[in-house]
Amino acid sequence: MNILIVDDSSDDRSILRTMFESHGCRVREADNGRQALAEALVRRPDLIISDALMPEMDGFQFLRGVKADERLREVPFIFYSAVYTGRDEEELARKLGAEAFVVKPLEPELLWRKIERLLERCGNGDCPDAVTTDEETYLKEYSQIIAMKLEEKVSELEDLNLMVIKVLVNALDAKSTWTKGHSERVVEYAVRIARNAGLYEGTICRLKLAALLHDIGKIGTYDSLLDKPGKLTDAEFALVKQHPDKGVEIVSDIRQFDDLLPVIRHHHERFDGSGYPAGLAGEKIPLLARILCIADAYDAMTDDRPYRPAPGKAYAIGELRRCAGTQFDARLVESFLQTEDTSE
Ligand SMILES: [Fe+2]
Incomplete structure (x- = not known):
């Protein structure tokens, strides 16, 4: 499967590339919408995953461009955004034709499961409506994982806090x-x-x-x-x-x-x-x-x-x-x- 990753953050592209390649996909990258559109027209990808905010051409304009072109219109498009600011961004992406909407930080394995379900449904001609239910499940699973990770991070920071204090106190004791x-x-x-x-x-x-x-x-x-x-x-x-x-x-x-x-x-x-x-x-x-x-x-x-x-x-x-x-x-x-x- 050929994937086109579009993101101006090389770190995020690299996370996605690793995830897709570990599942046997071939990956191409672009760091803005304009470059991605040109890339997609040269070789039609099987799936596009794109960030929202990018220089030159942002994710919304790119999505519009993809869905306006009859050669690319049917390519499943996953839209993702750095911060979930409410339903507005998601609604706009969906109105423009995105098959799925994801919020960063990306959780590779959950994202992969989502993509599998998305492709399966699109393959059955059931795309994108069935994704709405899927989206709810995904968001639920995703928010649980994020909550768990946040809890781990808070506890790590508290431990670090205490260790820093103990180092300071040890420095005093050493005197x-x-x-x-x-x-x-x-x-x-x-x-x-x-x-x-x-x-x-x-x-x-x-x-x-x-x-x-x-x-x-x-x-x-x-x-x-x-x-x-x-x-x-x-x-x-x-x-x-x-x-x-x-x-x-x-x-x-x-x-x-x-x-x-x-x-x-x-x-x-x-x-x-x-x-x-x-x-x-x-x-x-x-x-x-x-x-x-x-x-x-x-x-x-x-x-x-x-x-x-x-x-x-x-x-x-x-x-x-x-x-x-x-x-x-x-x-x-x-x-x-x-x-x-x-x-x-
Ligand atoms: Fe004292």
Whole structure:
């Protein structure tokens, strides 16, 4: 069978060529309607498949030309379009005589099945009316496949998202043995607080990302400060205090993280307004940042630091209680302690 593929995209022509050749067809190509019409008149194809938008002569003009020529009129014509903009394009293509209408991206195997059915019906003199039912089946199958593929792509992108974040966090962990594992533990504690506080799972997903990224700005802090065995001087502490803003700078180009920026920026604010960088107080501090603040402090108190061994769980719980309402949001401290085993 001789096929004429008409498309200005060489990528799409190549997809179609591969599909047709794998089914034993001979293929010719043209990249616009004018060239295709000349090609078809030199040697009559058994089937034409044409894109809609092309330079020089678009698919509609080409279709009109084919159906106006008595040598080509009977050649089955499959029309396809890059974007399905509604019934208008399809109706126009059908009015001009196209036997079938397909929407890109092309799904080669489904398209082939459609072509087989189309040719069979045209061969039986049953073309193009029978194609209407066929078209509905095709569109149904096609939309199912596209939905499935979209779902796969979304899930791949989410995985990629998480991997990129983990790479960033690993880069931070690699700077200092003391920060290693901190972000993952903060995720665990923060999620516990959020679940106990009754937050939606969708919000908790965003909280997990923010928890992983909350200290990412420390990548821009000198290693010597992260590993310093003694207390930081005021000047050194001033540098460390820049990490929430640096973190925001690092991830601000990722549009999908826009909602995480205030959480990263304000995770060191205190409920009484004495924190940094903005000195926000009470509920002016974003909820997820208030949660991170508790999770962060709890991990700091239960994990060794270069300048001191971990004070321990009992001490940490005592501190959370003591500072509830001043440093921390008291209701969220309660949410955390609800399920925290308070025994050492
Ligand atoms: Fe921090």
